[in-house]
Amino acid sequence: MSALPALQALAARHRLRWWEALPWAAGVACFFLFPNYLAFGTQVLVTILFALSLDLVLGYAGIVTLGHAAFFGAGAYTVGMLAAHWGWTEPLSGLVAAALVAGVVGLLSGWVLLRTHGLTLLMLTLCTMALLEQAANMFSSWTGGFDGMPGLSYRPILGLFEFDVLYFRSQYLYALAVLLLCFAVVRTLAYSPFGRSLTGIRENVLRMHAVGAPVHARQVTAYAVSAALAGVAGAVFVQATGYVNLAVLGLERAAGVLIILILGGHGRLYGAFVGAVVYMVLEHTLSKAYPTAWQLGLGIGLMLVALYARNGLLGLGDALRRRWSAR
Amino acid sequence: MADALRLAGVRAGYGETHVLQDVGVALAAGESLSIIGRNGVGKSTLLATVMGHTTLHGGSIELRGERIERLPPFRRSLAGLAYVPQEREIFPSLSVRENLDIGARPGHWTAARVFELFPNLRERLAHGGTQLSGGEQQMLAVARALLTNPAVLLMDEPTEGLAPVIVQALVSVLAKLRAAGGLSIVLVEQNSRVALDFSERTVVMDKGRIVYDGPSARLRADPDLLARLVAAE
Numbered sequence: 001m002s003a004l005p006a007l008q009a010l011a012a013r014h015r016l017r018w019w020e021a022l023p024w025a026a027g028v029a030c031f032f033l034f035p036n037y038l039a040f041g042t043q044v045l046v047t048i049l050f051a052l053s054l055d056l057v058l059g060y061a062g063i064v065t066l067g068h069a070a071f072f073g074a075g076a077y078t079v080g081m082l083a084a085h086w087g088w089t090e091p092l093s094g095l096v097a098a099a100l101v102a103g104v105v106g107l108l109s110g111w112v113l114l115r116t117h118g119l120t121l122l123m124l125t126l127c128t129m130a131l132l133e134q135a136a137n138m139f140s141s142w143t144g145g146f147d148g149m150p151g152l153s154y155r156p157i158l159g160l161f162e163f164d165v166l167y168f169r170s171q172y173l174y175a176l177a178v179l180l181l182c183f184a185v186v187r188t189l190a191y192s193p194f195g196r197s198l199t200g201i202r203e204n205v206l207r208m209h210a211v212g213a214p215v216h217a218r219q220v221t222a223y224a225v226s227a228a229l230a231g232v233a234g235a236v237f238v239q240a241t242g243y244v245n246l247a248v249l250g251l252e253r254a255a256g257v258l259i260i261l262i263l264g265g266h267g268r269l270y271g272a273f274v275g276a277v278v279y280m281v282l283e284h285t286l287s288k289a290y291p292t293a294w295q296l297g298l299g300i301g302l303m304l305v306a307l308y309a310r311n312g313l314l315g316l317g318d319a320l321r322r323r324w325s326a327r
Numbered sequence: 328m329a330d331a332l333r334l335a336g337v338r339a340g341y342g343e344t345h346v347l348q349d350v351g352v353a354l355a356a357g358e359s360l361s362i363i364g365r366n367g368v369g370k371s372t373l374l375a376t377v378m379g380h381t382t383l384h385g386g387s388i389e390l391r392g393e394r395i396e397r398l399p400p401f402r403r404s405l406a407g408l409a410y411v412p413q414e415r416e417i418f419p420s421l422s423v424r425e426n427l428d429i430g431a432r433p434g435h436w437t438a439a440r441v442f443e444l445f446p447n448l449r450e451r452l453a454h455g456g457t458q459l460s461g462g463e464q465q466m467l468a469v470a471r472a473l474l475t476n477p478a479v480l481l482m483d484e485p486t487e488g489l490a491p492v493i494v495q496a497l498v499s500v501l502a503k504l505r506a507a508g509g510l511s512i513v514l515v516e517q518n519s520r521v522a523l524d525f526s527e528r529t530v531v532m533d534k535g536r537i538v539y540d541g542p543s544a545r546l547r548a549d550p551d552l553l554a555r556l557v558a559a560e
Contacts, residue, residue: 196425200418207416210378211430211475212404 013191023273027176031169038168044280045175046237051260051272052179052186053229058258059267060190061222062202063114066254067125068230070109070132073249074102075231080149080244081142089154091163091239095178098235099228105132106227110220126251133249148245152238163239171240178236182229187269189225198222202267263305265312274313329392331356331511332377332479337386339376345384346372348535354479356391359505359512361522361543364532365557370515371413373532374481377513378410379403391478404430409477413484415468417456424452427471434476435509441470444500462493469500479511480504486518494521501525519557523547531556 030041050072057063075098082088082097113124136143143149156162161170189195200208201215208215238244247253256279264275282301286294309316332354340346346369354360362370375381377388379400388396395403404410418426427438427448442449445466451459459467465485472480485501486494498521505512505525516522523529523543531539531546531553539546539556546553 193428196421197429199420200429203418203420204416206380206400207412207418208429209380209400210404210410210412211471212401212432213430214401 014188023270024176024180027179031172031176035167035169038172040280040284042168042171042175042240043237044276045172045179046233046240047257047260047276047280048272049175049179049182049236050230050233050257051264051276052183052269053226053233054257054261055266055269055272056186056189056198056226056229057223058261059271060195060202061198061219063219063223064118064122065125066122066251066258067127067129068226068257069249069251069254070125070129071102071106071227071230072234072237072253072257073129073132073136074105074227075099075234076238076244076248077136077143077234078102078231079235079238080144080152083152083154084144084149085142089152091154091157091174094154094239095232095235098231100231102231102234103224103228105231107220107224110223110227114216114219114223126254129249129251129254133246136246136249144245146246148243148247150243150245152242152244154239154242163242165242168240175236175240178232182232183269185225186229189222190269194218194221199267259302261312263302263312265314268311268314271312271314278313330354330389331358331391332513333387333389334373334377335387335389337373337376337388338384339372339381339386340384341372342382346381346535347376350386350535350537352530352537352540354511354513356478357508357511358528359514359526361526361529362513362515362532363517363519363522363529363557366517368532369535370532371483372535374410374483374513374515377403377481378408404475404477407478409472409475409480411465411468411472411480411482411485413487415461415464417459417464417467419455419457421456422452423448423454423456423459423467426456426467427474430471431474432476436473436476438474441473444473444503445470460493462489462496465489465493465497466500469497473504477510479513481513481515483515484517485514486516486521494518498524519546519553523553533557 031038034041054068057065078098078101079094082094088094109128113121113128116124137145154163157170157174164170197208197213197218200213201218205215234248237248260275260279261271263279264273265271282298286297290297305312310319330353335351337347337350338345350373362373364370372381376383379398383396387394390403390406390408393406395406398406418429421429447463448467448470451463456464456467469482469485486497489497501514504510514522514525523546527543528541529543529546530537
């Protein structure tokens with residue numbers, strides 16, 4: 001394509017829309033409106049980041065994985081072990097280390113796993129996560145084994161903001177800032193030619209081969225970037241809560257984030273936000289109101305979304321808007 | 328000078344199934360070739376084999392003198408092959424511009440040159456790929472292939488399912504492409520008239536083999552021969 005119109009089209013794709021400020025405004029507003037729920041809010045932000053990382057591979061590249069918690073756990077254990085064994089408690093460099101470790105795990109496992117597809121790939125991603133979980137359990141002198149590593153503490157963020165054990169104020173804003181930064185990375189990638197080629201791979205892999213796209217290399221790149229972002233999510237989780245245990249590598253976490261993405265809508269950036277907020281708020285409120293039966297309500301809600309909302313709640317919103325404008 | 332494309336003793340199919348039997352054909356640089364035959368005789372399989380989408384059981388494939396039969400499909404594309412599949416396979420989530428951009432590589436075929444051939448596409452750049460009509464989608468598929476700046480363009484039944492008026496427009500574009508020179512084109516076509524008018528040389532296939540490789544004019548002039556070859560059992 002000629003350079004100028006192509007650049008204009010690229011710039012138009014990347015242009016910020018006014019409504020894109022809304023999630024961030026809501027995030028800041030929650031800080032002031034719900035000061036007693038900032039610990040919960042931090043968990044929501046971490047989950048959004050985790051779901052966003054999954055969206056890059058599942059929603060954009062079409063790589064179906066059930067083992068994404070492997071990278072969340074890799075990042076979580078990285079900052080946990082750095083703090084516990086080497087006294088490396090500086091939070092920002094910890095995030096970088098977590099991203100690097102999780103990214104390398106993603107790169108190596110992706111290089112092998114992404115030669116397969118379908119059920120084989122699904123099983124192999126699950127196996128990778130199980131292997132890491134078992135490794136974390138076996139090497140207990142390093143990882144704390146089944147008990148994990150409690151009581152981790154981190155130096156103030158930028159040397160200024162102490163982690164607030166009681167009210168989670170610093171943690172919340174820290175998680176929000178990290179999410180914003182990671183979101184900018186994912187958004188830039190999604191709207192770049194690389195992101196478009198991932199969409200092409202998801203929609204027709206043979207056609208992408210035929211236009212000369214190195215499909216495997218691009219899938220592995222996306223997988224590694226996504227793993228690094230999941231690692232950052234895991235690292236923030238550990239820095240905010242001060243503990244890490246085997247649950248960060250568990251199937252429950254991996255399946256949960258997949259459900260969240262399906263609930264919100266995959267391949268559309270903001271699905272992770274909607275899915276995580278709705279899922280976690282529902283989980284929180286239902287479990288308080290109906291301590292013994294809350295999963296029933298959540299399950300029914302998810303079934304309704306799966307049955308009637310193609311591509312999640314955002315997809316449902318699109319369908320309703322189209323119906324409204326057609327009237 | 329090496330042939331643009333040369334197949335020798337090619338046996339290929341899907342898994343253990345053999346569809347192509349000892350196929351050999353060569354195409355000079357800038358030459359165009361039509362391949363005709365009944366349904367299921369292996370025409371599309373031949374193109375898919377050149378692109379690396381089938382299982383090759385034997386034989387060799389050369390592109391501009393280089394062996395390519397062991398290369399993965401994307402390396403074949405980078406080496407100079409482009410393929411317009413029967414189903415067009417436009418990326419539904421991408422706009423027309425993105426569909427064009429996705430494989431574009433520098434060379435003779437620029438967006439400006441492609442839009443001279445397909446002015447409709449210029450007007451539709453911001454539209455979704457699947458918002459186009461069947462004819463426009465076909466033109467987008469050809470334009471996308473041209474923008475990869477190939478040495479050899481493989482087209483699989485581009486007129487299939489199109490209205491006669493659109494077929495006419497597409498045929499005139501194909502004629503312009505052939506007249507422009509430099510590009511070798513292999514056209515697989517059910518419509519014998521379109522195929523025979525397109526190129527000076529035609530290959531007829533039957534049961535996975537080439538049963539005729541010669542001047543199109545001879546087939547045009549001898550409808551009985553054409554009917555016999557195409558209807559061969």
